[in-house]
Amino acid sequence: MKIGLLLPTMYPWELDEGALAVAEAANCDSVWTVDHFLSLFHPEIWAERVEDRPFADPDAHFDPFVVSAALGRTTRLALGVGVTDSARRRAPDVARTALSLQSLCEGGFNLGIGCGEAQNLLPFGYDFSRPVARCEEFLRELRSLLDEGRMPDGGVGRLGLPLETAAGKPRVWVAAHGPRMLRLTGEYGDGWLPSWGLDPDEYGRRRLEVARHASEAGRPAPMSGLLAITMIGESRQRIRELYKVEPLAKLTTLAASAERWRAHGLEHPDGPTSRGMPDVITHNLSADALRELAPKIPHELLEEGRFCGSVEELVEQFAAFARQGLEYLVIANVTGSVGGRKQAETHASDFPELVKRLAEL
Template sequence: MTGFRVGVMNPLVATRPTAEWLTRVDYLGALGARVDSFWVPDHLNSLLPRSLWTPKYCGAAKLVPSIGADLEPWTMLGHLAARNRLGRLRLGVGVTDTGRRNPAVTAQAAATLHLLTRGRAILGISTGEREGNEPYGVDWSKPVARFEEAMATIRALWDSGGELVNRDSPFFPLRNAVFDLPPYRGRWPEIWIGAHSPRMLRATGRYADAYFPFVPHRPVDYQHRLDVVRTAASDAGRDPMSIIPAVWLPVVTGRSRDDVDEALDSEVIKSYALIAPDEVFARHGARHPLGAGFSGAPDILPHTMNEETALSQAAQVPSTLLREIFLNGTPDEVIEQAAQWRDRGVRYIVLDNLSFSQPSLRRGLASVQPFNKIARALKRL
C-alpha cells in the first residue's frame, strides 16, 4: 500500500426519524469527503454508560434515544451496499467478536459481503469485550485462546477449496465441515486485527492483513507494537511489510478550541475514557475509578452503572488523559496530532467522531463540517 488512507467509523445505533438515518448520513458524508472506507462496530450494547445518555448530559440523545440500541453490522453493511451502487467505499466491521460469533458464521458473513460488493469487504476482528459476551451467557474465559482458534478456523475454511475440513480445537472443532463459497476473483476479505497484548500482537503477525488497534495508546506505543507484529509475521514466514499499519482513533473537534475544550469537559465524553486501562491513568497521576489494575474496555460493564456511579467515575478522569487518547481540537490541531501517528508508522487512520457526545446538540451537529475537513485533509498527509 502506498500513500495515506482514511476511513470513517459510524456508531451504528438506532436513531430518529428512521433507525438507519445517522448511518446513512455518515455514509454520504464519507463519500463527500472522498475517504477510502466506511466502518461500523459490532456490539450488543454500548461501551458508554446508558444512564448518562439523556438530554440532560448529551444533546444527541434527542436524535439517538438509546446509546445501547445497537444495530447488527453485517445486515447494515449489506443494506448500504444495496442502496449505494455508485459509492465504491470499502466496507468494514470494526471489529467483530470471536466470543459470541462462531468463526464459521463470521467467515460466511464476510465472504458473502465480499462477493456482493465485488471485493470491498474488510473483516475487522478481535477478542471482543466482556459486555458483549458474559451478560448473554457466553463464556468469557480464555478470550485470547478462543481468538487464536477462531482465526485458525476461518483461515482453514477459506483455504479449503470446498473440500471437507477436519480440525481439532478446544473451542471450534471441525468435523467434515464444508465451506464452498468462492473468494471474489481469488481474494478473500482482508483481515484487520485489533490487538494490544503481546500474545495478540503475535497472533496479528500470523493471521492479519492489517494491524488495527483501538485506543487508548500513544504513537510511540503503536510503533513498538507494530515492530512486534512484524517480527511475528517474519517468524511465521510472511512478508512483514505486507501488513497494513492502521489505527482507529476517536476525534473530538469543533469550530474553535473553546468549543472543543467544553466538549472534552462533558460527562459523557469523560465517561468514554473509562475504557482506558489503569496503566494509562497512572501516567496521569491517577488510579482508574474502577480500581487499581483495571483492564479497561475488555472488562467494563457500563450498562450496569447508574447515573450517580457513572458521574462519580467520569469526574475522576484527568483532563490530560482525554487529550492523550483522543485526537482533539480544531482541524489544524487534529491534523498535527495525526501526523505524529504517521511518523510512528501508521498509514491508515479510521476516524470516529465523538463530538456528538457533548451536551450541546447544536455544537455536536456543527462538528460535522470540521470533522469532514479533517478526513479530507488527512488524505493529503
C-alpha cells in the same frame, strides 16, 4: 494514507445512511460498522444527556453485518466491521458471512476481529474465559477457510462461496494490543487495527513487532491501521472547555485501564486490576458514583483515548503516527458528543477537509 469512517451502527437507520453519504462526499476509502450489544454509557446517565443527541438509547445497536449488507449494495466504498469478536460465533460462520459480504459489497469487505469485551459477552451468557487462546483457534480456522475454502483439519468441512471477487479477498484486520495478539496479527492478519491509548512511539514499536512475527511466519507485513475516536472543534482548548460544561461525557475514560487512571491520581470504578474496555461493564456500576466522579476526571486522561482539535491540530497529531508507519486510519467522528447539534453542524464542513489533508500524509 487511506481513510475509513466508522458508522454509528445504531437506531435510527437514517443516521447510518447519512454517515455513509458523508463518507462518500468526503472521498473516504471505506466505512466500518460497530459490533456492540451494550454501550460504554450507563443508560441512567445517558438519559440525562439525551437532549439534542441523535440516539435516544445508548444500547440501540444494529447488527453490523446486516448494516453492511444493506449499505454494501448502495455504494462503491468498501465495508467493514471494526471489530467483531471470536467469542460469540465460530470461524466457519464468520467466514461465510465475510465471503457473502465480499460478494455483496462492490468495494469488498474488511473483517475486524478481536478477543471481545466483557460488556458484550458476560451479560448475555457468553463465555469470556481464555479469550486469546480462543481467538488464536478462531484465526487459524478463519485463515484456512478464507484462503483455501476448507477447515484446517483436512476433513470435509468446506465453503463453496467464491474466495475472491473483483474487489479481491476479504481482508482480516486484528485488533491487537498485547504481545500474544500482536503475534497473532503477524501470523494471520492482513491488517492491524489497534485503538485505545497508544502514543506514536509505542505504535511504531508494536507495528515493528507485528511485522517481525509476520516475517517469521513467512507472510507479508500486515497493513498498519488505527481506529481513532476523533472530535473536531475550533481548537483543543475549546473542546476542553466544552467538556468542563458537560463532565458526564468524560466517562468514556472508563475504557482506559486502571493503570492509566492511577497515573492521573484516580482509582478506576471497575477496580484496581481493570483493563478498561475489555473488562468494564458500565451498566453494573453505580450511576450516582459515576455522576460524582465525572467532574474529577482530568482532560489529559480523556485525550489519551481520543484525538481532539481543529483540522490543523488533528493533522499534526495523526502525522506523528504516519511517521511511525500508519497506513489506514479509521475515524470514529464523535464531533457533537459535547456541544450538541450546534457543535456538529458548525464543524460538518471540517470533516471533508480533514480527510483530504490526511489522505496526503
